[in-house]
Amino acid sequence: MAQQKFPFNPIPWSTTDDQAPEALKSDNVTWAPLIRCPAVFPVQLFETAISQLVHHPEYNSTLILRSEMVSESIDESQISPIVPTIQGFTARWSIRRRLLPRRPGRDAALEQHCTLYGHTNTESSEEMSPSILVLTPIVDLGSSLPYYHPRVSHLAFRYVVSSVPMLQIEVVPLPETPVDLNSRLYRTCLALLETLHRYGWGAMIHYKKRVIHDCIVPREPYQDLYLVMRERHKHLVNEWHEVTDPLKHVFEDIGIATFLMLLWNDIYASHEAETELSPVTSEGEPWRNWSRPPAGFVDMGCGNGLLTHILVSEGYGGHGLDLRARTSWAHYPETTQSHLHVEALDPTVLEDLEASHRYLKPGVFLIGNHADELTPWIPVLSTLCSASGYLSIPCCSWTFDMRYERSKCTPYPVPTPYDEFVDGLNLGGDGSNTSAYSMYRIWLASLSHHCGWKVESETLRIPSTRNWALVGRVQTWKDDEDAQTSRENVKAIIDNVKGRGIFKTRTPEGKASEH
Missing domain, CATH: 3.30.530.20 (START domain)
Known part of the structure; x- marks a missing residue:
């Protein structure tokens, strides 16, 4: 008791x-x-x-x-x-x-x-x-x-x-x-x-803190950079063109952008491949010389496009994809608008992404920020296109072709005893991990390992109750045979989705050529 x-x-x-x-x-x-x-x-x-x-x-x-x-x-x-x-x-x-x-x-x-x-x-x-x-x-x-x-x-x-x-x-x-x-x-x-x-x-009573921050990106550099980024982009609160709360969305995306900039600098510090840079230039900003994804980033389900806008404004190359253009898109500068695209992905027909998609190229970094139906596809697509990493911040609970139901969706096999695997996910809450959202995050983490990614999690310092993030930056495979196993696991997932015949790609709302 x-x-x-x-x-x-x-x-x-x-x-x-x-x-x-x-x-x-x-x-x-x-x-x-x-x-x-x-x-x-x-x-x-x-x-x-x-x-x-x-x-x-x-x-x-x-x-x-x-x-x-x-x-x-x-x-x-x-x-x-x-x-x-x-x-x-x-x-x-x-x-x-x-x-x-x-x-x-x-x-x-x-x-x-x-x-x-x-x-x-x-x-x-x-x-x-x-x-x-x-x-x-x-x-x-x-x-x-x-x-x-x-x-x-x-x-x-x-x-x-x-x-x-x-x-x-x-x-x-x-x-x-x-x-x-x-x-x-x-x-x-x-x-x-x-x-x-x-x-x-x-x-x-030997209280053990359940939510642990700064597991991947240290607190001090994050806070220092966040203060700078907040001053640079806080004006967006007064220029908000959506019906949603500007304080939440602006400062949340500033926090995510700050995390990504530091994460990328850590991941790609040893990579000498030339990166895809946006045309924005500036002086006196140290992150302009930081390392970044070799093929840029893709913000899957970018919504209002704010995260893409912040990253592009700071010199990071990449693209935001969504089913429809938001009101905000037309109010961003042209340098941002050219990186926002109306597009619907059908992962079931993209089994060889390296050759079939113009944005999902080898070395790209995928972002799933409250990406809803695309959330479970983030690690799958990352493996298919030989991505250099991904960040997934799950919100609504979706599997590949339906809402998540814990009674029907068991976790994939994990490399350590189940309890140890769950303890390492930093899920927070009361520690019981029996809520639907906790079980969904466990399922996502096991899926990431099944797709060949080392599972790392972080509780982000952002103003959102959905601030748990899954980070893929290291593949689990040690040789070509392991890599092939991960790709076979991914293709088996796609074949299973096709076999059920439930998945349907939503129709883009608007003309892709306009964005």
Whole structure:
């Protein structure tokens, strides 16, 4: 039976509360306790709990992008003199981190000391464990703190060991900073205390995060490039010509384009084949010299064409295909319009794509971004045309010629024990993997392996509930015989679809020659 989560019961500080722990004491500053709550985990887990606060401040503020460690001090003599001394405690470890804002044009970065303290006299096992974390912003004389940082010179997270263990937050507020229950500082400390309570409880029950980001593309380069790309293309929100939500679609496709640019640079760094470039030119943009797919990309079911437009605008060669032109297409520049095409694919008659299709050439990279009926065909087509890779972000659940039904669609054989294979897919949710969408993703992943692709998955940093992606960038075959087996598997799939006689290619809506 799952352990019951202890509720969070905050207690505002009161000078008349006889049960309240004494405030911290320092020679050069005066501490003001603000709020406390019962601790639901032992002091031995305090360091584990606060490590999340130190390394992931963005979890508690939407205004912070991430933190970067500048330096580390593990000896008391190396710790900065601006870090406060606390009576009865010794500073054991300190890092200097840099907080990076999510919007650099509005907020400045800030460096900060994060210092861990333990009891000076350690007579018991409890006292040996660190029990205080102090955050100290580093601000030049005459400068002010950025908005995302509370107005304090020090902020302490404290574990008080007693008959009823307590978590407490104490601060050294800047002059004229309100600390009442309605103040911004109090509300911030309330949120921080709840976060520490949650992290400590998670550490005690050995909580394992189910959704893991940045498995394929590292977080730091992604976030840095995304900020640049967002500034370059955010104007598209105000130029939106569809009835759909521009905020969701614009920033979602900026995120996908950012991921692809970094992924391609990693995949093709060793490829010296000349790539298909769009006519757009620019200077001072490092990605213009990055590696890219040898035969460009094809965005299958490109819809409004926004992802194709962003990639083409940044110098990447490729094409977007869809059954009909959207309103947006006519409003893109000519350099984009020439890369958008009305076309309906019939994969059942394209068994030799290398010779029969003008866009699906060897070395192409296929994109299936919420491609609906085309989703299961992405790995199949990638094998048929000797693609250099693909990215599939499934949304609606389709098989090759009908809606997906888990009772009728069993996964293809996988190379490892089934449970291990599923665990490696990073499906999220409650971990049961019994929902229809989870089962569909498992089926897609097994299909990818069946088509000869090493299965890799990523939970993308995009504003969509359908942000799980399947990436094919490495074939599983080791020799020509393995390659032939994968191609035979693909052709068997196509023969099976033909035999059922259900599949029908939808008719293009519009004249392909116009686009």
